[in-house]
Amino acid sequence: MKRLFVLNRRDFILTAAAFGSAGTSAVAQAQAAVPRQPVILVLGDSLSAEYGLKRGEGWVPLLEKRLAAQKIPATVVNASISGDTSSGGRARFASLLAQHKPSHVVVELGANDALRGLPLQNTEENLLQITKAAQAAGAKVLIVGIQVPPNYGGDYTRRFEAVFGKVAGATKAALVPFLLKGVADAPDALALFQADRIHPTAAAQPQLLDNVWPELRKLLAAK
Secondary structure, three states: OHHHHHHHHHHHHHHHHHHHHHHHHHHHHHHHHOOOOOEEEEEEOOOOOOOOOOOOOOHHHHHHHHHHHOOOOOEEEEOOOOOOOHHHHHHHHHHHHHHHOOOEEEEEOOHHHHHOOOOHHHHHHHHHHHHHHHHHOOOEEEEEOOOOOHHHOHHHHHHHHHHHHHHHHHHOOEEEOOOOOOOOOOOOHHHHEOOOOOOEOHHHHHHHHHHHHHHHHHHHHOO
16 A cells, blocks of 8 residues: 555656646737737937926926826837937847837937037948848837038938938838928927927927827737
8 A cells, every 4th residue: 555655646746747837828928929018118319208207297208197097008128318319229229128118219319419420321221230230139219300401411311311311221120301390490499499499399399299100000010
C-alpha cells in the first residue's frame, strides 16, 4: 500500500504540474489575443510642451481629452521639451522607445533647427532616423511639419518646408504639412500668438489639435 501511495502521489504531482503548465499557457495565449491599448508618444519641442501656457491647455493634453470623449482607449505620452532640436530628439529617442514602447509616434521637431540656422541636411537626416527607428520598433509615425517666416529668405523657407514631406515620402509616414495652419496664416494671427510672436496662445491650441487629428485618427484606425 505504501508503494502504491507513492506512485499515486507522483502521478498526482506530474498531473498537477502539467495542468499548471497548460493553464499558464492558456492564460498567456488569452493575454496575447487581447489587443494592446495604443500608446501615442509625442516627440516635440515647445510647440507641444505647453510653453507659456497653463498645464492642460496645450494641444497634447487636449488630444487626451478628445480621445476620452470619443471613447478611443489610448495612452498619450508627451515627451516634448522646450528648445529641443531634431538632433536632441534623435539622441533621446532610443530610451523613449524602450521605456514606453509606443504604437504611434508623433514627431514635431525642426523649428528650433531653423531658428538656430542649423544645416537642413542635418534636420532631414535626424527626422529620417527617428522615423525609421520608430517604424523598426513597430510604431506608426506621423510627421508634423512647420514653416518659418519669409524673412528667412525665400529659398531657405521653401527648402525647410520641403524637409518634412521628403522624410514622410521616403518612409511612407503620415504627414501634417503645417502645424500652425489656421493660426500663423489667420487674419488675426497676432492675437493668436504670445508676446514673443513664436508660441501660440491657449486660444490657438484647439486649432493645432484639429490640424493633427485627422491624420492621427487614420493611423489609430488602421490595422
